[in-house]
Amino acid sequence: MVETAAPRNLRFAVIGAGMAGVLSAVKLTQAGLTDVTVYEKGDRIGGTWRENTYPGLACDVPSHLYSYSFHLNPDWSHVYSPGDEIRGYFERVAREYDVEARIRFNDEVARCDFVDGRWHLETVNGHQDVVDVVIAATGVLHHPRYPDIDGIDTFAGKVFHSARWDHSVEIDGARLGIVGTGSTAVQMVVALVDRVARLSLFQRTAQWVMPSTNPPYSDDDKRNFRDDPTRLAGLRDHLSQRFDGFADGIVDATSPLMRMVADACRANLEDNVADPELRERLRPDYQAACKRLIAAEGFYDAIQHPNAELVTEKIAGVEPEGVRTVDGRLHELDVLVLATGFKVDAFMRPMRVTGRNGTRLEEVWAQRPNAYLSISIPNFPNFFMLNGPNGPVGNFSLIGVAELQLGYIMQLVDRLRAGECREISATAEAMEHHEAARVEAAKSTVWSTGCRSWYLDDRGVPAVWPWPFTRFREEMAAPKMDAFDVV
Ligand code: NAP
Numbered sequence: 001m002v003e004t005a006a007p008r009n010l011r012f013a014v015i016g017a018g019m020a021g022v023l024s025a026v027k028l029t030q031a032g033l034t035d036v037t038v039y040e041k042g043d044r045i046g047g048t049w050r051e052n053t054y055p056g057l058a059c060d061v062p063s064h065l066y067s068y069s070f071h072l073n074p075d076w077s078h079v080y081s082p083g084d085e086i087r088g089y090f091e092r093v094a095r096e097y098d099v100e101a102r103i104r105f106n107d108e109v110a111r112c113d114f115v116d117g118r119w120h121l122e123t124v125n126g127h128q129d130v131v132d133v134v135i136a137a138t139g140v141l142h143h144p145r146y147p148d149i150d151g152i153d154t155f156a157g158k159v160f161h162s163a164r165w166d167h168s169v170e171i172d173g174a175r176l177g178i179v180g181t182g183s184t185a186v187q188m189v190v191a192l193v194d195r196v197a198r199l200s201l202f203q204r205t206a207q208w209v210m211p212s213t214n215p216p217y218s219d220d221d222k223r224n225f226r227d228d229p230t231r232l233a234g235l236r237d238h239l240s241q242r243f244d245g246f247a248d249g250i251v252d253a254t255s256p257l258m259r260m261v262a263d264a265c266r267a268n269l270e271d272n273v274a275d276p277e278l279r280e281r282l283r284p285d286y287q288a289a290c291k292r293l294i295a296a297e298g299f300y301d302a303i304q305h306p307n308a309e310l311v312t313e314k315i316a317g318v319e320p321e322g323v324r325t326v327d328g329r330l331h332e333l334d335v336l337v338l339a340t341g342f343k344v345d346a347f348m349r350p351m352r353v354t355g356r357n358g359t360r361l362e363e364v365w366a367q368r369p370n371a372y373l374s375i376s377i378p379n380f381p382n383f384f385m386l387n388g389p390n391g392p393v394g395n396f397s398l399i400g401v402a403e404l405q406l407g408y409i410m411q412l413v414d415r416l417r418a419g420e421c422r423e424i425s426a427t428a429e430a431m432e433h434h435e436a437a438r439v440e441a442a443k444s445t446v447w448s449t450g451c452r453s454w455y456l457d458d459r460g461v462p463a464v465w466p467w468p469f470t471r472f473r474e475e476m477a478a479p480k481m482d483a484f485d486v487v
Contacts, residue, residue: 005419018047018421020386041108049087056191057083065239074225135317185339187439208265208288247395247469286451355380372426383425390466404476421487430483
């Protein structure tokens with residue numbers, strides 16, 4: 001007699017109610033997997049869009065691409081819509097797809113232990129849960145990185161990280177200092193230069209800036225999108241193809257696209273910064289797109305504003321009155337914003353995760369985080385990550401990436417659900433083989449051309465998907481089951 005597998009009712013924990021967590025809950029429930037709890041340490045939905053509320057916050061991926069494929073939005077206000085509109089979009093999706101009711105807010109998962117074939121969760125509040133499958137949707141740009149600057153605690157004004165914006169602080173008319181020149185700082189400079197008495201931008205490294213415009217959508221545009229959903233879908237497809245082209249070009253430092261990007265950035269600088277001395281201080285000495293490319297409207301205008309000063313002398317320290325640079329000059333300030341980025345290798349830590357036979361994630365990741373295809377870790381069965389280590393963070397819209405990854409995970413989950421197996425995790429060989437190939441391929445990407453950036457790991461290897469995006473799509477289309485330990 002042939003033994004048939006019995007289907008299982010699976011219970012899921014999704015960790016994080018940001019873009020990827022909301023996506024997971026929607027897709028699981030749509031597939032009839034309705035026993036889902038979403039754990040969220042914050043008090044509202046949105047992940048990065050909840051935590052970042054700084055003036056000028058926007059997404060430099062066009063909004064009609066930075067949307068779920070299953071819930072396009074005819075009402076985006078701009079080509080690149082502002083942060084609060086994006087957060088509102090995720091909140092609406094969560095409401096409309098009944099995700100909200102599944103979320104436990106203010107309940108941070110402290111540990112996940114794999115015991116007797118199931119994941120035992122405990123939150124910092126002491127709540128316990130036992131589930132079959134964990135989906136970690138805990139984000140990448142999440143843990144603020146604070147700079148180690150002498151005397152920062154002595155500052156008499158207000159100081160905070162860009163991802164912890166203090167809205168009780170009066171910015172209008174203030175003498176504002178911003179440390180950093182990443183995407184965040186640049187957006188803030190443009191938004192604030194007119195509002196402050198004086199803006200000092202402390203630049204450690206100059207940035208290449210792509211010219212960009214951000215036109216609003218008219219009421220007619222929005223009506224047309226609403227009346228004709230195929231137009232909206234067509235626009236998304238068009239944007240998606242454009243980004244595929246970018247994602248294919250960026251993994252080859254010598255590609256024609258990278259040359260075009262370099263030319264466009266150089267022309268932007270030459271054409272828009274009048275003072276030759278300032279222009280040279282704004283000119284990077286590395287290849288464009290090596291660091292995360294800045295796509296900003298108005299940055300060069302803003303930094304030439306009479307209120308603004310680009311400070312390129314090194315910071316010596318912070319004093320009660322402001323920032324002192326190594327030339328001995330004191331830059332007097334009321335507010336100091338640290339736009340100094342994130343600890344991108346922290347991922348889901350400090351959560352304690354213990355897999356099969358007591359294998360501790362802390363030990364597995366002691367050197368650096370790793371996972372097979374960014375999704376699965378050997379000996380951590382039925383534990384899957386979205387936007388996990390070494391994925392396409394610099395290549396494409398992270399929503400598109402998470403949707404593809406979730407589609408892949410759902411195929412693994414289908415096997416568990418059908419009762420074909422009880423445990424699935426990548427084999428150590430598959431992960432090591434993938435990682436070796438990834439490290440080799442990363443050498444010819446633009447991220448390896450000689451600059452400091454958050455893409456680089458402790459070895460200086462880009463912690464990024466180094467192949468064309470079409471290859472990522474192909475890889476995500478169907479799991480290669482010989483890469484998995486199936487019990
Ligand atoms: P970031 O790109 O990591 O930039 C951090 C900045 O702080 C860099 O200019 C860095 O200088 C500087 N810095 C760090 N420590 C410093 C120190 N001790 N002294 C002086 N300067 C210091 O961080 P981010 O701007 O927050 O952006 C992070 C990522 O978030 C972006 O790359 C992007 O992926 C995402 N983001 C996207 C958007 C968007 O529109 N989609 C907007 C904001 C952020 P060095 O360059 O010298 O290291």
